[in-house]
Amino acid sequence: MLKITSKEFNVTDAIRSRIESRLEKLNRHDVDLINPHIIIITEGPMFKIESSIKLTNGQLFAQAKHQNLYTAINALGQKLEKQLNRVTHKSTKRAVANFVEEEPEYSEEYAA
Template identity: 50%
Template sequence: MSITITSTVIDISPAIRERIESRFEKLSRRQVDLITPHVIINKEGLKYQVEATAGVRHDTLFAKAEDDNLYAAIKDLGQKLERQLNRYADKPLAQRAHAGQPVASGEVDDGVDLDEEEEYRAE
C-alpha cells in the first residue's frame, strides 16, 4: 500500500514513515481496501496535528489527532481510523441482521384505533 505523507514543519524520517505504515497495516486486516491514504503532519504551537484521509468503497474516512508527542498523535489517529473502519465494515452486517426480522403483531402501529374501526362498521 502506498501512503502519501506530507509535512511542511518536519522532515519525514524513516522511523515516522515506519510508524505510520504500521498503523495502516493494522487497518488492512479488516479486508477493506484503502484507496489513496494521505497523512498530513502539522505543528501548531507545541502540539503536533496529524490528519489522515483514506478512501473506501463509496465513502471516505477522515481522522485528526493532536498531541505533544508526534508518535502519540499517530497512535491516536490510527485508533480513530480503526474505529471508523470497523463501523464501516460492520455496517452491512448490522443492516442484514435487522432486515429479516419479522415484526410481532403487537408492535405494528398503523395509526388506526380498533374502537374507532368498530364504530365505523356499526354505522
C-alpha cells in the first residue's frame, strides 16, 4: 500500500494518481515493492519529494527537487527506475562475470 505524506499541503487526487502511475512503471521489473513511502516537502518555491521503498533484496531511496511538483515526481521516478535496474541486474552481472568457459582439451593425436 502506497503511503504519501505531506505536512504543508493536502495531497490531491491528481497528485496521488501521478505518483501511483509513476510507481507502476517500477512493476515492469517483476519486483515486490514493500511499503512504498513518499514524502512531499515544500522548501520556499521548491518542491522536494523523497521516497523510501523496501525490496525483498534491498531498499530504494531517492529524492528530487524542482519548482514544479509534477516534474519532481517524474525525476524521482527516473531515479528509482535507475536504482531498481541496478539492483535487479546486479546478480546476473555477477553470474556472468564468474562464468568461466572451459577450454577444450587437445589430445596429442590431433596435434601435428
